[in-house]
Structure formats: structure tokens, C-alpha cells
Amino acid sequence: MRWELLRNLVRKDLKVKYKGSTLGFAWSLANPLLLLVVYTFVFQVVLKTGIPRFGIYLMSGMLVWNAFSGSVSSACGAVVANANLVKKVRFPLLVLPLSAVGFAAVHFALQLLVLFVVILGLQYSLFGPELLLIVPAGAVALLFTVALSLLLSALNVRYRDTQHLLDVALVAWFWVNPMVYAYGLISDRLGDWTWVYLLNPMAVVVMTFQRAIYDPPPGNSTGSSSIIADTGYTFYLEHLGIAALISLAVLFLGLRVFRRFQADFAEDL
Amino acid sequence: MSSPPLAPPAQPDRPAASASASAAQSPGSPTVIRAAGVSKKFVAYHKRATSLKERFVRREGASGEDFWALRDVDVQIGRGQTVGLAGANGSGKSTLLKVLAGILRPTSGEVAVNGRIASLLELGAGFNGELSGRDNVYLNASLLGLSKREIDRLFDSIVDFSELRHKIDDEVKHYSSGQYVRLGFAVAVHVDPDILLVDEVLAVGDEAFQRKCLDKIAQFRAEGRTILFVTHSLDLIENMCDRVLVLETGNLIYDGQPAVGTKLLRQRLGSLPVEGGAVPYDLSPVKPTAVTFSRDPGGAPQVQYDPGEQLTVSVELDLTDYAPQHVYLHVDILGQGEVPIWMMETPPGGISPGPGIVMVDFVVPRLPELLGAFAVNVRVSDAATGHPVTVRRFEDLFGVSGPQVAGLLRVDYQAGLRR
Numbered sequence A: 001m002r003w004e005l006l007r008n009l010v011r012k013d014l015k016v017k018y019k020g021s022t023l024g025f026a027w028s029l030a031n032p033l034l035l036l037v038v039y040t041f042v043f044q045v046v047l048k049t050g051i052p053r054f055g056i057y058l059m060s061g062m063l064v065w066n067a068f069s070g071s072v073s074s075a076c077g078a079v080v081a082n083a084n085l086v087k088k089v090r091f092p093l094l095v096l097p098l099s100a101v102g103f104a105a106v107h108f109a110l111q112l113l114v115l116f117v118v119i120l121g122l123q124y125s126l127f128g129p130e131l132l133l134i135v136p137a138g139a140v141a142l143l144f145t146v147a148l149s150l151l152l153s154a155l156n157v158r159y160r161d162t163q164h165l166l167d168v169a170l171v172a173w174f175w176v177n178p179m180v181y182a183y184g185l186i187s188d189r190l191g192d193w194t195w196v197y198l199l200n201p202m203a204v205v206v207m208t209f210q211r212a213i214y215d216p217p218p219g220n221s222t223g224s225s226s227i228i229a230d231t232g233y234t235f236y237l238e239h240l241g242i243a244a245l246i247s248l249a250v251l252f253l254g255l256r257v258f259r260r261f262q263a264d265f266a267e268d269l
Numbered sequence B: 001m002s003s004p005p006l007a008p009p010a011q012p013d014r015p016a017a018s019a020s021a022s023a024a025q026s027p028g029s030p031t032v033i034r035a036a037g038v039s040k041k042f043v044a045y046h047k048r049a050t051s052l053k054e055r056f057v058r059r060e061g062a063s064g065e066d067f068w069a070l071r072d073v074d075v076q077i078g079r080g081q082t083v084g085l086a087g088a089n090g091s092g093k094s095t096l097l098k099v100l101a102g103i104l105r106p107t108s109g110e111v112a113v114n115g116r117i118a119s120l121l122e123l124g125a126g127f128n129g130e131l132s133g134r135d136n137v138y139l140n141a142s143l144l145g146l147s148k149r150e151i152d153r154l155f156d157s158i159v160d161f162s163e164l165r166h167k168i169d170d171e172v173k174h175y176s177s178g179q180y181v182r183l184g185f186a187v188a189v190h191v192d193p194d195i196l197l198v199d200e201v202l203a204v205g206d207e208a209f210q211r212k213c214l215d216k217i218a219q220f221r222a223e224g225r226t227i228l229f230v231t232h233s234l235d236l237i238e239n240m241c242d243r244v245l246v247l248e249t250g251n252l253i254y255d256g257q258p259a260v261g262t263k264l265l266r267q268r269l270g271s272l273p274v275e276g277g278a279v280p281y282d283l284s285p286v287k288p289t290a291v292t293f294s295r296d297p298g299g300a301p302q303v304q305y306d307p308g309e310q311l312t313v314s315v316e317l318d319l320t321d322y323a324p325q326h327v328y329l330h331v332d333i334l335g336q337g338e339v340p341i342w343m344m345e346t347p348p349g350g351i352s353p354g355p356g357i358v359m360v361d362f363v364v365p366r367l368p369e370l371l372g373a374f375a376v377n378v379r380v381s382d383a384a385t386g387h388p389v390t391v392r393r394f395e396d397l398f399g400v401s402g403p404q405v406a407g408l409l410r411v412d413y414q415a416g417l418r419r
């Protein structure tokens, strides 16, 4: 793996995107804050979810989801967007989807910092030992994102409707993560079948991020159902383990498909 | 593509810069590029499934012509050779370079490359117009495999070579196409390649820069590196190359001396007038319109023959515009590299066809023990005056599969030891 090339490509993307526009960069960091205002209004004021400090709850799960959906969506088009390069220069093609993931990861890290600053600014508590859960959750999120990105970027070269299908799927997928509603709503409804919901690696990642960052009210309850899944650690670590296994399976598939297809990229583009 | 070494690396170091070019191209030099039986088929676009929907809801009867951009190309290039690659537009030159560079996968055949390749397939391929020249140098060199430290070291030399120091911090999208190529070429030659593949990109530079590139190529040559470059300039082939490859519709029709290759090219590209004042066949009153190969006159077409079999070469003549009293036909059977293998002519005095479309058959009762694929060149002349009327070289091939494994002819011989 040519890490240096990967780093250069990510840097190039950042440079091209924010060329001569510090404001643009600041905006991309502040963008989630706008989302926060909109969603808070809709879900806390209009729909009355009963989750206290809804903004923090929302952001702690949604930043990682946004990073995931942003990476997967742009990685999907990464090979096609670089057609000219692929057809004219020989280099390890894996760096194309990976650089899209890297680009989103940089934004994610910075947005997370902004979130921390906001939390501290609002004088909520933040630095408990649970914050360390970010590390395994982030690792699983990265693994799953990379795996799916490789698979989709290769498929999209041959089957150009992959991108459209993905965009539709991401809209639906958004709702099967407990980001704008409390996890308890789902576990109450699904009961013994909750494990199916938890097969979605992103749901587990989102929930772990919430556990790490969001500080539930005493009793962890909206009044009718629990907010976060569990107030301990093992629940999360166990499910992250399962999510990691699923991600590895997708990674295996993604790598195989990418390797199979890449020899024909220059011809299919 | 991982390329197993073809031959043991002969010299750990490149021959010193002072080593003469002729020494570097000695016949014993190790092969650094070997393509064996390389063919490349492009599947007609509408025949590929291009959406997931179609992938699963398979359309019936999707049809279309597959296109063979390369057919059974065999090339071996030794270390230190400078090889020109020529041919008409669409003959497959860029395709061959891409296959050798590992960008396209050959449909069949093998490619093995031994050494670090730099390819310059398009002016500034991989440049991003939004970035400055400086950023692009770093990005492009990094794509080509250099580390940051190496680029830092080479940066000044790259910029000096491109003569673009005053522009290096401007966005590349504001460069002229010549400046684009300069920068691209400067980066490519600095990655220190063992093998340099260059598509016809140099033509864009101004004369001074072209000379500089040629000097660089000459220097590479003297250093014993291998260069394969596409060019339409016959002068360049004659002056710079040790060897020329000529492609025609995907077939390698010539591989050898530049002087011969350029003559062939001039003929093929029509810049060499057909000798003796003949006119192009489609303007000629007597038009050779087709040749067919069959066993018996009028029989089913057949392309593959065994030695000893009968072969009939039928030439179709269109005489609807003009029916001369006598027509004299001369047929050359051409082998690899346009070498005439044998000739056939109509009897002295010619033949007397009527008006309309006629067939002239040349029957070979027993094919000799030959091996290879052969094409046909038809010359028409005026039987009365002997003046050439027209000439047409047909692309149709027939093959003869002799019993021998190599060589054109089978010859009986005996090997013995004599003291």
C-alpha cells in the first residue's frame, strides 16, 4: 500500500475543494451545526421525542453516519471520476476509493472536535472513561466504510446505476440507525428480534458513539422507553465485535471484486 | 501485473553514460519487454451490461461487433533499444502501449516487463487543472511512484527542464497545451525509468522543447535505457530509432529496420506515389474490388490450407465503367513484412473480359510446404502498352499450416558431424 500517495491524494482533494476559501472550510465544519438546529426543531419541538439534550444525542450519532454515507457515496464514484487518470497512468487503483474515505475521515475528525468544543461550551460533562469507546467504534466504522467503498467503487465502473441505487439505499438506511429516535423505541417494538436490527454495523457504531459522547439523564429514559441501548460497556464491545466480523466479510468481498474488476477499469471507463 | 524477471539482470548497474548506443543494442542484450501473442478485443459497448438492472434482467440477443484492436502481436524489446511505433490512426499504437504499461489487460497473450516503466500516454495525464504546477509535479511524481523526499530532491531539476519556473505556482488549467506537455514530460523523465513508453505527445511542444526532448531521449539511449515511442514523424524514426514496429489494423506488419519501415509506411499512408503513374484503385476504370480464397474455382471460401492442397485465388474486377479489350493482371502473394513469396500473372497478352463484373481465377494445384499467413497485392496493367493502371493491396489473408514449427519454408536437409 502506498500510504504516501494516499495522503497526497487526500491532500489534493482538500486543496481542490477548499482552494483559496478558508470560509468554505469553516462552513463544512459548521454545517453539522445547522443540521443540529433543524433536526432539534423538528424532533424535539414538533415531534416531542422526549430525549433531553437532543442536539448532543443527535450529533453524537449523526457525525459518524454522515462520514460513512459521505465516504461511501463519493468512493462509489471515485474510479469513474478519475477516469482520465485510470486510463493513462498505472498506479495502485485502490487508492482512489480509499482517498475518498480519507477525505471524509479528515472532516469527521474535525467535526468531532467542533462537537466537543460545543459540548464543553455548554458545560455538559464529556470526559468520562466511556469516551474511549470512540476508538473501537471508530475503527469498526472505518473498516466497514472501507469495505463497502471498495466494493461499490468497483461495481460502479461496470454498472453505472450503482451510484443511484446507493443514494436511494442511503436515504432508507439513515432511518434504521437510532439517530433521531431513541434506541428504546426499537427494542421495545422488536423485542426478541432486536438482534436483526443490530446486524447493521452502522447502527452499532452509532450507538457506541452515543454511549461515548452523550450523557443520558438519570434512569436513561424518555419516560416511556430507554434512550441509549445500555449504560455499561460489554454490550457495545460485544456488538462491535460482531459488526467487525460482518465488516471483514464485506471487506473480503470488496477486495475480491475490486481485484477482479480493476484490470478492466481502463477499458470500461 | 507482477512481472517475473525474464532474464537475470545482466548488469547490476546501467552501462555508464559514456557507453555507446551501439554497444547497448548488441543482440545479446537481455529482453526487457516481451509480448507474446498479445491480442486485445474491445467488446462492443452496447453488448456489455452497463447497469445492475441489466445484469440481472438479461437482455436477449444483444448484438454488436467486437473490435480487435490488436491481433496476435509478438514483440521482444531488448535493453537499450530505441524503438519507434508507427501506423495509421486507429491502428492500435496507443492500445499496445497501454497493454505494455499494464493499464489494459490483453484479451489473450502474455506481457512480461522487466524494469521500472514510466509511461507518458497523454500530455499531463493526471494533472489536476485546479492545482498549481508545483502541486501537480508532486502529485504526478507521487502517482508515478516517487517518494516525497525523492521529489524534493528532483523538484528543481524538473522545473528547470520544463523551463516553467515563472509559471510553476500558477494553476495548470491556465497553461498552454505545450506547457502542459513540458511539465508532464519533465516529470516522466525524472522518475528514472528503465523503460520509457511515450505516446505521440511530443509533437505539441515548440521546436526548442522538442529538441530538448529528443536530446533527453538520446541521453536515455546512451545510458542504455529502453524507449518505445509512438510517432508519425518518419524523420524521427529514421534518425532516432534502432528499430521500428509498424501496426496496421491491429496487426504487426513490420518489425525491423527503420529505413524499410518508413518506406512501407509511406506506401501504406499513400504519401509514396504508386510507381509508374498508376492511379488509386477506386479511381481506376478497371477496379479490383475483392479477392477470395477457395479450394476450387467458385467453391466455398476457405482461409486455412494445408501444404499440397489446391488453392484458388479469385480476383473480382469491376469493369462496368470501362471494358478494355485486354487486361493484364499480376498477383503478388505477400508474407510477413510485405515480402513477396511468389507471383502469378495472366498469360502474355492478357485476358479479354467482357463488361460488367468478372472473376479471374488463379489456381495453384499444390501448395508448397509453407507456414504463415499471406496477403495479396493485385496489379492491373494495360496489356497492349504495359502501362500500369492500378494496384491494390488487399487485407484478406489466407493461411498455410506447414508441418514445421517455425520458418516460412520446409526444406529437406541432413545434419551430420564431419571431423
Ligand SMILES: Nc1ncnc2c1ncn2[C@@H]1O[C@H](COP(=O)(O)OP(=O)(O)OP(=O)(O)O)[C@@H](O)[C@H]1O
Binding pocket: A266, A267, A268, B042, B043, B067, B069, B087, B088, B089, B090, B091, B092, B093, B094, B095, B096
Ligand atoms: N476502450 C475502448 N473501447 C472500444 N474501442 C476502443 C477503446 N480504446 C480504443 N479503441 C479502438 O481501438 C482502435 C485502436 O485505437 P488506438 O488508440 O490504439 O489507435 P492509435 O494507433 O493510437 O491511433 P492514433 O494514431 O489516432 O493515436 C481504435 O479503432 C479505437 O476506436
Ligand SMILES: [Mg+2]
Binding pocket: B093, B094, B095, B199
Ligand atoms: Mg494513439
